[in-house]
Amino acid sequence: MVIQAHHHSHVINYNIQKTLASLLIAIVGCSLGFVCFLFKRLRGQHYLLPALIFSATAASMHYLGMAAIINAGDWYVSNTKIILSLIAIFITSLVMLRLTHLMLVITNKNDIYANFYRLSATLTLCCGVAIMHFLGSCDINMGSIPMSSMPKDDYVENTIAMTLIVLVALVFLLAIFIWFVNFKEHLSNELLKRELIKKNLQLKQMTQHDSLTQLPNRLYLQKHLNTLFTNQTDLLFIMFIDLDGFKRVNDVWGHAVGDELLVKISQTLKENISREGFVARIGGDEFIVVVCQKDKQVVIQLAKKLLARIADTYELSATSVDFISASIGISIYPEHGNDVATLLKKADVAMYYIKNRGKNSITFYDEIEMTLPS
Numbered sequence: 300m301v302i303q304a305h306h307h308s309h310v311i312n313y314n315i316q317k318t319l320a321s322l323l324i325a326i327v328g329c330s331l332g333f334v335c336f337l338f339k340r341l342r343g344q345h346y347l348l349p350a351l352i353f354s355a356t357a358a359s360m361h362y363l364g365m366a367a368i369i370n371a372g373d374w375y376v377s378n379t380k381i382i383l384s385l386i387a388i389f390i391t392s393l394v395m396l397r398l399t400h401l402m403l404v405i406t407n408k409n410d411i412y413a414n415f416y417r418l419s420a421t422l423t424l425c426c427g428v429a430i431m432h433f434l435g436s437c438d439i440n441m442g443s444i445p446m447s448s449m450p451k452d453d454y455v456e457n458t459i460a461m462t463l464i465v466l467v468a469l470v471f472l473l474a475i476f477i478w479f480v481n482f483k484e485h486l487s488n489e490l491l492k493r494e495l496i497k498k499n500l501q502l503k504q505m506t507q508h509d510s511l512t513q514l515p516n517r518l519y520l521q522k523h524l525n526t527l528f529t530n531q532t533d534l535l536f537i538m539f540i541d542l543d544g545f546k547r548v549n550d551v552w553g554h555a556v557g558d559e560l561l562v563k564i565s566q567t568l569k570e571n572i573s574r575e576g577f578v579a580r581i582g583g584d585e586f587i588v589v590v591c592q593k594d595k596q597v598v599i600q601l602a603k604k605l606l607a608r609i610a611d612t613y614e615l616s617a618t619s620v621d622f623i624s625a626s627i628g629i630s631i632y633p634e635h636g637n638d639v640a641t642l643l644k645k646a647d648v649a650m651y652y653i654k655n656r657g658k659n660s661i662t663f664y665d666e667i668e669m670t671l672p673s
């Protein structure tokens with residue numbers, strides 16, 4: 300179009316193959332650049348590759364288009380100007396992509412900022428293409444080549460051919476635009492879907508975990524135990540751990556310090572259980588440890604280790620605490636029951652049995668020694 304706008308003393312003709320090739324490159328390159336940009340956008344802000352594709356496309360289109368002019372006369376462009384034109388189109392492509400990204404992340408597309416970014420992105424790309432065009436063709440001298448010296452089939456009459464080419468290009472661009480609008484819709488749906496999945500996961504984490512210690516809560520424990528019951532071949536040991544003397548920490552140093560201690564004890568339990576079992580917090584200073592083991596002695600050793608670790612000294616922000624211990628009652632699946640409520644109740648009864656006999660110890664549930672509350 301710009302070449303057409305020049306005032307020439309003669310008719311300019313174009314090599315049809317080269318002209319079509321430059322249009323094809325423009326269409327394919329722009330589509331590829333946008334697809335690459337939009338897919339990258341899903342993963343992060345990477346503009347480099349799409350900007351390279353856009354600038355390579357614009358440069359190929361421009362220089363191939365120039366080469367398609369049959370009677371261009373002397374045409375020479377210095378290396379410096381070629382390099383400058385490439386830098387200009389690359390930088391403007393980067394800026395255009397950044398502005399497009401800013402526009403796309405605004406949810407309300409009629410927002411004044413969204414319109415500002417949309418307009419700025421368009422103008423930036425127009426400026427980039429214009430700069431590249433003028434830098435890349437300012438030294439051209441439209442000479443006149445006598446028509447009679449050209450093979451007849453090698454060129455087409457300027458006006459009709461160019462009109463046809465521009466019309467075909469417009470149809471292609473319209474198709475790409477419609478595809479792009481649909482794709483944007485698909486993209487925002489995809490982003491919304493991801494956001495929804497993330498929020499659902501957060502919600503699940505919140506409903507199934509204790510907010511203070513981030514340990515699984517009673518709900519999660521119940522689900523976990525039910526899953527274990529269906530898949531379990533070994534014995535399952537359910538340890539009911541209740542801290543001894545915890546209330547004193549709250550009473551003397553306040554709830555914040557008590558919270559701090561609970562977090563530390565949770566970490567201690569997690570570290571000492573690691574992959575041997577599962578730890579949950581089901582109440583104030585009550586924890587459950589589930590261990591899948593064939594050997595009862597191993598479980599006794601583990602429970603003793605937990606007692607020793609819990610009785611460690613804790614360095615807290617306000618004080619150090621060295622008087623905490625724990626009472627641990629243990630029930631066994633399937634010996635003591637095969638549902639969560641019964642097994643937790645029996646482990647709880649065993650734990651109270653210890654509490655009433657001096658605390659800081661472990662015991663298994665015993666049908667004869669202990670009585671279940673009715």
Ligand SMILES: Nc1nc2c(ncn2[C@@H]2O[C@H](COP(=O)(O)OP(=O)(O)OP(=O)(O)O)[C@@H](O)[C@H]2O)c(=O)[nH]1
Nearest residue numbers: 542543544545546547549554555557558582583584
């Ligand atoms: N800081 C803090 N305290 C809590 C939380 N939940 C419950 N508590 C407190 O924990 C205490 C638990 O009571 P107890 O188990 O009777 O206290 P204890 O001193 O360990 O008593 P024994 O088990 O008989 O040794 C209560 O004072 C509750 O208010 C919590 O999330 N944070």
